[in-house]
Amino acid sequence: MPISEPLTPSFGHLSTKLLQPPVPYSAMWRFTAKSHTAPRPTPVVRGCCINNESDRTERRKLRPIDRCLKHPPLPGKDGYDTVTLEVIDRLKGGDGHNSQVFTFRLLDFASKSQLLPQKGTVLVAKIYDPLYFEDDEGHLNPFLCVDKYYTHEANAYMALSEFQGQGIPRYYG
Template identity: 70%
Template sequence: MIFLEQHPPLFDTPSTELPKPPVPYTTGWRFTAESHGVSAPTLVTRGCCMNGESDKIERKQLSPVERCLKRPPLPGGKGNDSITLEVIKLLKGGDGHNSQVFTVRLLASGSRSLPPGGTELVAKIYDPLYFDDDEGHLNPFLCMDKYYTHEANAYKALGGFQGCGIPKYYGSYSLDLPVDSTRKRTVRMILIEHIRGITMADAKPEWFSHAARQHIMKSIVDLESRIFEKDIWLIDLEPRNIIIGSAQDSQPRIVFIDLGHALFNRRRDDPLALQLNYFLGQYISPLLRWNEAKTKIYAFSDWIDWDWDPWLEGEFAHTVASITPEMRERWSDE
């Protein structure tokens, strides 16, 4: 008789199949959140959000709720204001999502920096309990800390773009969710402006004229480059994270959303990245970073039916004078 060697399964139980309480973020739910001072952005290195062996063991031994109680979010600072909100509509969320995003109505606030009561806003909650951990490969607590600290700090750093390129930012918050009669677990949240429109991922290019699509792409390249000038690199700039104001406009407004993957100082924190010159604080021409060889446009290929590089060179010819030989060398092989 031949006995086959037993190997552990390549994948663990999907997080959506683990026992959890129902998702509380439903239409009509009212809750109170306290203002929270977000901590500095977490370091981003290779594998920084992956589960270690001890994490995988813990995942098998403890329930998802018990893990949340054991692993609260990074502390940050406690604020002095509280707000009461009511959920209007779920935009993205439920079990198996990286975040819970929904429109809310502002019911009460003690802060003068917030709009009047009754205003419709967007709340984004970073809840590890309902995070899709890729069948145990990702650590939901490290991921939530990363997304929250990076997104909240990115909004703060990009104050000049709020309301004209990214949503207005109304602060970071913390809320406690009851587990049972004696215990609560804490999650973090940000509050931003509600942008009307449709994401590029949900829109169809044929809804827009050739000129309108060129305007959209020029706006994307220009906005991303100006944000990069502020030393923030949006590595997750995809059609799903860009809202188009209206398909009827000849020059549609575009707004970037979802800054959770933003990198500060234009890089990760790996040793090799720390050795390179990123020309911090200097404008880097799109002719170096957005030409066809850099592959940035692949995500937008359905929107582009023209010869990209000659068009890019024409639209951003005025930036040639800003390019130094050192910059050309730095971005020649990326």
């Protein structure tokens, strides 16, 4: 099915059976990531993550992957560190989860900071991926929700930076 082709009516009104690619975060999957400073936390107001009528219409007409391309993550600021990682095991995740959490091995890095652990270190990663977000059968807007979750969590780690590695996990961005 071409990316621009709308969903067929067979999916029905806000069906949870949307076409999604398989979850890529599985053992031995390798990827490169760049450090990132999150934007300011998104405002939290009543109904801030609820779909409106145009969101529900979009959900019926576009494939999930097309919606993700239409709604990129909030911009932040790229950092100076680039790392190559290999997934070891998924701790929590897959379709229908608000975040993907897995262990991975740090294979390689290019860094201007001295903060990264040594190559071969096993770490835990958390990814907020709207493609696999549990949207409560169309009630929640996955893009607004993951932006909220990510910006609030990343900024909390920055606010608590003096405690990282001593009671809370170390955050690498």
